[in-house]
Amino acid sequence: MIKVGIVGGTGYTGVELLRLLAGHPEVEIEAITSRSEAGLAVDELYPNLRGHYPGLAFSEPDPVRLAACDAVFFATPHGVAHALAGELLERGTRVIDLSADFRLKDAEEWAQWYGQPHGAPGLLEAAVYGLPEVNRDAIRQARLIAVPGCYPTAVQLGLLPLLEQRLIDLDHVIADCKSGVTGAGRGAKVSSLLAEASESMKAYGASGHRHLPEIRQGLAQAAGQAVGLTFVPHLTPMIRGIHATLYARLTSEPGDLQALFEQRFADEPAVDVMPFGSHPETRSVKGTDICRLAVHRPGGGDTVVVLAVIDNLVKGASGQAIQNLNLMFGFDEMAGLQAPALMP
Amino acid sequence: MIKVGIVGGTGYTGVELLRLLAGHPEVEIEAITSRSEAGLAVDELYPNLRGHYPGLAFSEPDPVRLAACDAVFFATPHGVAHALAGELLERGTRVIDLSADFRLKDAEEWAQWYGQPHGAPGLLEAAVYGLPEVNRDAIRQARLIAVPGCYPTAVQLGLLPLLEQRLIDLDHVIADCKSGVTGAGRGAKVSSLLAEASESMKAYGASGHRHLPEIRQGLAQAAGQAVGLTFVPHLTPMIRGIHATLYARLTSEPGDLQALFEQRFADEPAVDVMPFGSHPETRSVKGTDICRLAVHRPGGGDTVVVLAVIDNLVKGASGQAIQNLNLMFGFDEMAGLQAPALMP
Amino acid sequence: MIKVGIVGGTGYTGVELLRLLAGHPEVEIEAITSRSEAGLAVDELYPNLRGHYPGLAFSEPDPVRLAACDAVFFATPHGVAHALAGELLERGTRVIDLSADFRLKDAEEWAQWYGQPHGAPGLLEAAVYGLPEVNRDAIRQARLIAVPGCYPTAVQLGLLPLLEQRLIDLDHVIADCKSGVTGAGRGAKVSSLLAEASESMKAYGASGHRHLPEIRQGLAQAAGQAVGLTFVPHLTPMIRGIHATLYARLTSEPGDLQALFEQRFADEPAVDVMPFGSHPETRSVKGTDICRLAVHRPGGGDTVVVLAVIDNLVKGASGQAIQNLNLMFGFDEMAGLQAPALMP
Amino acid sequence: MIKVGIVGGTGYTGVELLRLLAGHPEVEIEAITSRSEAGLAVDELYPNLRGHYPGLAFSEPDPVRLAACDAVFFATPHGVAHALAGELLERGTRVIDLSADFRLKDAEEWAQWYGQPHGAPGLLEAAVYGLPEVNRDAIRQARLIAVPGCYPTAVQLGLLPLLEQRLIDLDHVIADCKSGVTGAGRGAKVSSLLAEASESMKAYGASGHRHLPEIRQGLAQAAGQAVGLTFVPHLTPMIRGIHATLYARLTSEPGDLQALFEQRFADEPAVDVMPFGSHPETRSVKGTDICRLAVHRPGGGDTVVVLAVIDNLVKGASGQAIQNLNLMFGFDEMAGLQAPALMP
Known part of the structure; x- marks a missing residue:
């Protein structure tokens, strides 16, 4: 049994950690923090947890108590982990950050996109990008994990085999992505109201996200050179799920595309390659850490289409964070992540 | 480990049994039958099961193979269990019927509501109504279980304490119930299309269901006398969930209603009484075997309002069926039924 | 052509006024005010209006400009109309208030429920409750209209014939109501997020609303005496619509209930009595000013069940406001309100 | 006033014709046919029409009665118009076919995709493809109109300016399209059930549609040469709406893309070009005949992204059919099509 802490537990990725860890055989929650809800029982905010964490309440973030944990998850807005991660790492606590704070290797690029200076550039070198399908060995040794974003997880997993084999035009890759509304978090925004987001579909951030x-x-990194990507995310009227539809132009005859994908992910417990020409549904991964993929080559032409679905809150956030934790502590990689998706 | 069979596995309650049993430590699936889909892999119909039941396919119902099971679930339309249950029981296999076939004790009343003669009246006496909160001891000894319907589960659990204590006007009880669309099953009906049932609310069967x-x-049975019930079910634009809003007129000063409910269900693992005046949400039990209840007494008057929520496919069907199985075989009553609800 | 103003136009009832008035042959919009969005074009906030109101922008509320209107709608939170209505009335502008400010005849009761003193008790006597099915003649003469709330519209229309004929037990009437989320307005509240309100059903305000x-x-007023009402509203995962399920106990043999309802509403252009035993759907009135009703008497017993559906933003707010306007100015009562519901 | 008939009126495009024509000043319905529902009042199937078409019932298709109409709409599955259109045309009745029967100019290609011989190849030459933005003059003179499909309408409108100006790589155009479930019609299919299609997103027909x-x-036709198109449609959990996200590679510096689009559609009453970089929402056109477009050029690179939204049942079917009717009979092009979208 290890002890873990969760910083910023009131958001969707925080409660999702609690939901998944309730079934984890090796983990107990030492602390879950929230400045705004300190003192409130977690199951008062999330009644689905009634009976699972008796006595657990949100607390003010206390570095001493957090440092007593074996690992701490940050389920916080960007910037928070910058401020706290260093101290925890010094005290020997491992940090798994679900925010964007340590995902970009270039502190200046981070500053540009997030509109503020990077708060802990000295930690960037040690941070491991927590995509097990690429960095499993490094994750096992890591002390600081940057859990990938939801869109980045789906897009990378869908394109990896094509990029690693250099089969496609690297200047014109297209990722048309559709996400459920939990991708926007639990913040009270008009655009996320049921009355605004339901019964509608729209793109957003088409000029930059x-x-x-x-x-x-x-x-x-996968291609060994820069890739020209057009990325258009869309807001979809559902709670969870990302569907990435990926388009690339083949530059040479690729051989058996299906075999390529199956071999690339043969040993991956969280990636499921469906039969050639399948159409994975986001609901087939709802609540799970699985990325389900299918490959198409319409009309046998020079365009390859990859369909990739994940649950943005699980493989796109909290589940992948636990997958990283499992690797870091030598547990079964999918411990706590085994339940089938809820369907229908 | 016991071996179980599932007859009629292609519907929602069938796949829900598979989803829940995937995490059950004491059960393995011996056979799952479907005349229409015989030969099809279960995970081809339900891709959420990919990786969980490798090699398992729907098969033609084979009495010999089913009789080799310790228990057989019927997840079938009414009438099917009538025809098959007797033979299985004779061979020593226990039967847990999720259909309506053995719920009514009066074969003639059954015939009236279902428009056909009862096919196995001789089994009615042995059949135990599988509501653990009422019949736990009988369930432990039973060989044939009639799993309660979804609406009946929510309504009975919400009214039991008031009826058993004879606190209310038994001639005028009202159950206004709201159900998600899976209550209508997986049949291809126009009225269940997303385009028809979404963005709308309607009652149905208000004059008889x-x-x-x-x-x-x-x-x-709970009141010890006939109860005059008005029951109006409503179709709600959601996949899962039943919300029962129950109204009764107090005929005497009831004392502490909250204590009454808490005491009645103190030892019930599948019933959660929330604080007085709470408003349980159906999503708080999505995917779980829990019935969550709250009691109101508006304005301190003589009307008591009970709010009860369940997942119609779990506590209202497959989860309750497994709860019965667990009792029959001496397993932990909630084995396989422990995961928190998926929320959000 | 008359000139109308709208105060507080950024909310759902404000834009609904614009949507409906776009097709009104006798009305032009003189001003639409919003402190928070002053200067913004209305079609920037509501792109569905592009092409319909070229040049119309939200403006700061200007009493002089508003007083130049023949009528002013208040689509504001409670309290705002208290402050402004008097001045407009003095200048000869008629006021149609969609808020709760003038609905209750008793200023003290208002103060109790809204937690602040009533701001214009002197106007209460002149205010006419704008339910045309009850007060048509008074509305025609009125200078100040209190447009009924959404739940009150559905519940009153459904019960009127029973109350007026004194057929039911007046001490125990039950209104179980289900509303779409626009009933909660356009405010950015966590509980109204798609991720929170979708795929779930819950009651709220069961102990007082x-x-x-x-x-x-x-x-x-309809019964000629106080009526004991239990009212439980529910939040339903849809954008628009109210479904009221009304339960009452018959105290005498009522004769032909269907005829009673049909006769009561025979000349009402906004009320549609469906055949006995029908189940009206909220979507059948989506976007329209119609209240659709059906009567049931389950099992021929002493309980009558009335089902009433409206669109909370139309017959429950903006449409009824326009119906009042039409009556006040001698237009066709349903001018601008004729389009069939959008279905599917 | 002209008389129109509707063949096959029970599906979604049939009822949508009725909904829209209820507000058309120049049209009256002479007959609406349905073999399966002959004798049923239209408002019994579609209660939103109660009060709008008193006495109108579905009737058996009767060529004589249909030939007495000035125009007949076919809202039928493919193949039906093949069999009946010729006779009507000979008798002088104009035909507006919403099905796919006359859309493809090549009868053999039609036979290939629809798996049966073309039933009226002799009519193909006279058939006019009813996209007013391309063929307005021909439509005015036409006697037989092939109303474009829903996806084709959105995709063509979004790409026309780029193709006509030959600004893009014609070998690699991508149309990633998202459609609400009414695109699949009113047929009772499991995949269209709320329980199956809600809370999920999936592609379909990615290898051919x-x-x-x-x-x-x-x-x-627009480009003057063949265009290499990859088209992936997706099923989106909403009732109405198509969102087309179109990707093309610029082959020369295009100048002012926004001006290009604005000029191309300056006189088009059914196309609305939003400001550069906007994100149109499908709900902003719900129930209307408008196609709303926006252009993006992410990062100023060589990829242009066009976002186009329509209501699949209106501009993608019945509304466009009426727009054609209006042109054919010299009515205002948007008669009956003026109401703003229902939003929220």
């Missing part, structure tokens, strides 16, 4: 540099960084 | 005699039978 | 005294006042 | 040849035909 904060996940763009993160995706580009990941794609470039 | 098949669950009415079942509810009345249960209420009468 | 601000519409309760308004409903009671209306029921008492 | 019947709208593909129609779109290619239209794009080729």
